[in-house]
Amino acid sequence: QDYFHCLLCTTEREEFLVPIRAIGARAVLDFPDQLDFSVCPVKYSTQKTLMVRNLGNREACYKISTQSPFSVIPTMGTLGIGDTLQVTVEFHPLQTGDHCASLVVHYGTGENTHTSLHGSAVNVHIKLDRNSVTVENTYISLSNQSTLRIHNNSNVTAHFQWKVFATQEEEEQLKQRFCHRLCEQENAQAGNFLEWSRADTTRGERLSLLSHIFQSERAKVQRDPMLFFDDIFTIKPVEGEIWPNSSAEISVVFRPREARVYKHAVYCDVSGRETRMPLRLIGEGLGPQLHFQFEELDIGKVSVISLHRYEAILVNKGPIEGLFSLIPPTTAVGSCFTFLPQRGIIAPDGLQAISISFRTTIPGEFKE
Structure with a gap:
């Protein structure tokens, strides 16, 4: 705690005040003034670890916060005098370009300190060996397959997923529609339940259970990675990792159900690339001869x-x-x-x- 007092001094000619301040014990965590991540792959997590010491003369009670695309662990805690804490700052940009934010340390005594964060996100050299796969003509009830490769010519491990939609925004819109539909179903079922259970003393518990069920369903929708799935075309593997300066072989299996031409677009979402890479799948089903x-x-x-x-x-x-x-x-x-x-x-x-x-x-x- 800080203390303040004024001392009144009186002479034969005048009076004047002498301020007296007593600064209480303070915790001081030695965070740097700035932290630069330099150039990093987009949609890829880059971490920096800081060893932070309490240089003050009292225990530190702190909270640490920052803004996307940066994050920090831990976000709160205590640190004794002279003790050391490991702090991990992560940079995970979803778009290319320069990114800046501030890492704020909030002390229990009310003071804040700021560390400037900076990073630049770029696309790395990851590509499909072709943008279209045509599977050989296949008879109904039989299957055929073709292969392609994802080349990772970068120095990072790339994680890939095959998706139905071209953008993350389209996925989120579909999830919102699903959640809205679940909300309508929940309201309808709750209304029906209240209509026929007016005298039921346990209806509050049952309504709580109903709400919990629909909350779980909405959470399941939000967690869904929306990976590619189709009855006609199958991609194996649908997700995985590619080591630096290597490639992964992808199999496309075609199982037609009708005697016609099938065309389908899928998208490869891969860390290190801001936009998803499109792939066109083509196959023709043949009927009995x-x-x-x-x-x-x-x-x-x-x-x-x-x-x-x-x-x-x-x-x-x-x-x-x-x-x-x-x-x-x-x-x-x-x-x-x-x-x-x-x-x-x-x-x-x-x-x-x-x-x-x-x-x-x-x-x-x-x-x-």
Whole structure:
């Protein structure tokens, strides 16, 4: 504690005051005036450790604070006279450019000291070996894969994640929508509960439990890293680390469900790069390869009313089972044909004989 007093001095001619100040014991932590992180990779944690000693003549009760993208550990505590404390200051910039902040030490006696923090964030040399992956044509129910590499030509260990969205802002917007939906569900369930439990003496506890459940669900949404997931394309590994001056092999597995072309965009979020690196995935799904041994059946001249029988062979030339079914004809002459069987499954490299019966009462030439 500090003390202050004024001493009144009186002479024959005048009076004057002599101020007397007594400064109490103080804690003094020897933080530097400034701390420079120099040039660091963006979206990467760089730490500096300070050994801080209490040079004062009383125990230090302190709190330490700073602003993003800087952080500090510990944030509060006590330190005895002459004792030493290890303080870790971290610089984790999410954007390139210069960053400045102040590290403030708040003493229990009311004084504050300031340390100037400075760091510059840059992109490092990390890249994909290509921005598009085209997987070979793949039959439905089968899978195929292709590979690419992430090259880390920097001196830091890079952590990567494959993401659905191009930016962090899009992820946060989706999380906010999910949380808003959960809030609406919570309010609706709470309203319904209050409606039918007016006489329930335990409804306060039940409402508290309901609130806790939805809080847990919202926290789970906020913790979700939003990694890439898709039923058609699979990326392995979906996250990992790449050592300095090395590369990581990434596999893209393609499992089509329909006979069509699939296109998908994914994004590689990697420490050391401010923006996510896009990758386009392309693959085509192929269906069963069913073919008749001939494309045209010439019936020739036949008598009306009489029954005529023919046979066509349906062959599966693909590596997967082929499911077939008859599309009933809608024309007058087409309804005179009967096909058996009308549906079935043909194994790979297998065949199916299709019996064709024809009987008509309509004379004349036709083509179906």
